[in-house]
Amino acid sequence: MWTLLSLPLLLACTDPPDDTGPVASSCGDSAPVISAVTARDNGLMDFSGESLPTVLIQADTADADGDLDWYTLQVWWDEDVDGQVDVAGAPSELYDSLSDTACSVDDARLGLILAINGRSIPYLTEVEFAVIAQDAAGHRSNDGEPMLLSWTTPDSQGVFAE
Ligand SMILES: [Ca+2]
Ligand SMILES: [Ca+2]
Numbered sequence: 001m002w003t004l005l006s007l008p009l010l011l012a013c014t015d016p017p018d019d020t021g022p023v024a025s026s027c028g029d030s031a032p033v034i035s036a037v038t039a040r041d042n043g044l045m046d047f048s049g050e051s052l053p054t055v056l057i058q059a060d061t062a063d064a065d066g067d068l069d070w071y072t073l074q075v076w077w078d079e080d081v082d083g084q085v086d087v088a089g090a091p092s093e094l095y096d097s098l099s100d101t102a103c104s105v106d107d108a109r110l111g112l113i114l115a116i117n118g119r120s121i122p123y124l125t126e127v128e129f130a131v132i133a134q135d136a137a138g139h140r141s142n143d144g145e146p147m148l149l150s151w152t153t154p155d156s157q158g159v160f161a162e
Contacts, residue, residue, distance in 0.1 A: 026102075026103075027065040027066050027067035027102060027103035027136070027137070028064065028065025028066075028067070028103075029065065029137075029139075030063055030064040030065040030139070031063070031135065031139035031140060031141060031142075031143070032061050032062065032063040032068060032071070032133045032134065032135050032139060032140075032141040032142075033061065033062050033063065033141060033142060034059045034060065034061050034131065034132075034133055034141045034142055034147045035060045035061075035062065036059070036060045036147075037057065037058065037059045037060075037129070037131045037147040037148075037149050038057070038058050038149065039055050039056070039057050039058075039129060039149055039151035040055070040056050040058075040151075041053070041054075041055065041056075041154065041158070041160070042054040042055055042056040042113055043158060044157075044158045045113070045115065047115055050117075052115040052116060052117055052156075053115075053116045053153070053154045053155075053156070053157075053158035054113050054114065054115050054116065055113070055114050055116060055121075055151060055153070056111055056112075056113050057075055057111065057112050057113075057114065057129060057131060058109050058110065058111040058112075059073060059109070059110045059111075059131050059133055059141075059147065060107075060109050061107065061108055061109070061110050061133045061141065062106060062107040063105075063106055063107070063135050063139075064106060065103060065106075065135075066102075066103040066104055066105055066106040067102065067103055067105070067135045067136040067137055068098060068105040068106065068107070068108050068110075068133075068135055068136070069097065069098050069099040069100075069101060069102055069103065069104050069105045069136060070095075070096075070097050070098070070135075070136035071095070071096065071098065071108070071110060071133055071134060071135060071136070072093055072094070072095050072133065072134040073093060073094045073096075073110045073111070073112050073131070073132075073133050073134075074087075074091035074092070074093040074131070074132045074133075074134070075091055075092045075093070075112055075114065075129055075130065075131055076089065076091050076092075076129070076130045076146070077121065077127045077128060077129045077130065078127070078128055079122065079125055079126075079127055079128070080128065081126050081127075081128045081150045082128070083128075083148060084148075085128050085129070085130035085146060085148060087130050087132065087146050091132075092112070092114060093112075094112045102136070110133055116153050116154070118156055121153060122153065123153055123154065123155045123156055124152070124153060124154065124155050124161055125152065125153050126150055126151070126152045126153075127150065127151060127152075127153060128148060128149070128150045129148065129149050129150070129151065130146035130147070130148050131146055131147045131148075131149070132144070132146050132147075
């Protein structure tokens, strides 16, 4: 079953939620596998009175041991679409819980919304995103290789170039 999450808004990094956080996982040793990543226009959203265009980035993710009940989704980007993104720096990331039952989520469509403010992410520019998911045990997806995709941002009003 694919699960679409509630999506906290991100300008940069989120703080971990108030939950107790991941418990020591006894689900297994498998790492998540991302099969596909997508980016799409998520419309204008309000950020403290400022209306900004947003992008929804989603990662179709599976994990044989089911410990996506607690996950982290991390995104980096650059403006050079060359099949490489440096993931050494701090990502924009989202922590969230999909289930109160450990080891119960073996696939999910993980999602994260980023605001496009023209500064950290420029307007009217093709940007390259890199996406990594982590399971409750902290295993990184795809052996730590990010999934890449490119997407062209709209202008400050959310309008895309012809
Ligand atoms: Ca796992
Ligand atoms: Ca690049």
